[in-house]
Amino acid sequence: MLRKVVIFMVVFIVGMIASEESFFADYKDANNFDTEIYGDLLIKSAANTNDEIAHKPEHSHMLESKSYGKLVHYSIGARVSSDRLVASGGQNQSWPSPHNVQIQLTYPSEGFGAQVTYVAIVVNQTSTLGQAYIVKGGINEHMISIIVDAYSTSVFNVFAYIYGI
Structure with a gap:
């Protein structure tokens, strides 16, 4: 179990370093959401943490969740x-006091992409x-679009990996 935590942390840190490269665009969309494009992945977050990007659909597919600290x-x-x-x-993202956070991850950033087989999202x-x-x-x-909600957090670091054929 400790090995899995170490592996996730290494992948997360390497991913965060890689995400700082200049292959992404950063802008605000028409609804004032912060939007970043990393190659074929679009990440949208609310500029105001009280805003919701989307409501949870009644019959949505939940992603499996495992916590390691x-x-x-x-x-x-x-x-x-x-x-x-x-x-x-x-x-x-970080704040001086706890916030509720919602981001939307969308692949591909436009049109249709590879057939999605697996998605892994690591959140600190x-x-x-x-x-x-x-x-x-x-x-x-x-294509796939996923909402990630985090509650009562003052730090929110997220990295997503999407696999396809």
């Missing part, structure tokens, strides 16, 4: 022998309260 790992799907990493990206936050769920597309489809 203050590290939360969400996943859905399964790796297959012919899949590859088709998108990855992350975001870091000061509480382990939260959830992740699909709001559009899904596993074995050519």
Whole structure:
């Protein structure tokens, strides 16, 4: 179990360093949400933490969640022998007091991409309260959009890995 935590932390840190490269764009969309594009992954977060990007659909698919201290790992799907990493990206946020945070991860950033086989999302936050769920597309489809909610946290570092064929 400790080995898994160490592996997730190493992957998370390497991902955060890689996400600082200049292959992404940062802007505010028409609804004043902060939006970043990392290659083929779009990450949208509310500029005001009281805003919601999306409401949880009644019959949404929840991602499996495992906590390792203050590290939360969400996943859905399964790796297959012919899949590859088709998108990855992350975001870091912090505040002086706890906030509720909601971000939306969308692959691809526009149009249709590879058939999604597996999604892993690693979140470092000061509480382990939260959830992740699909709001559009899904596993074995050519696009996926996932909402990640974190509650009562003053640090929110997220990194996502999307695999497809």
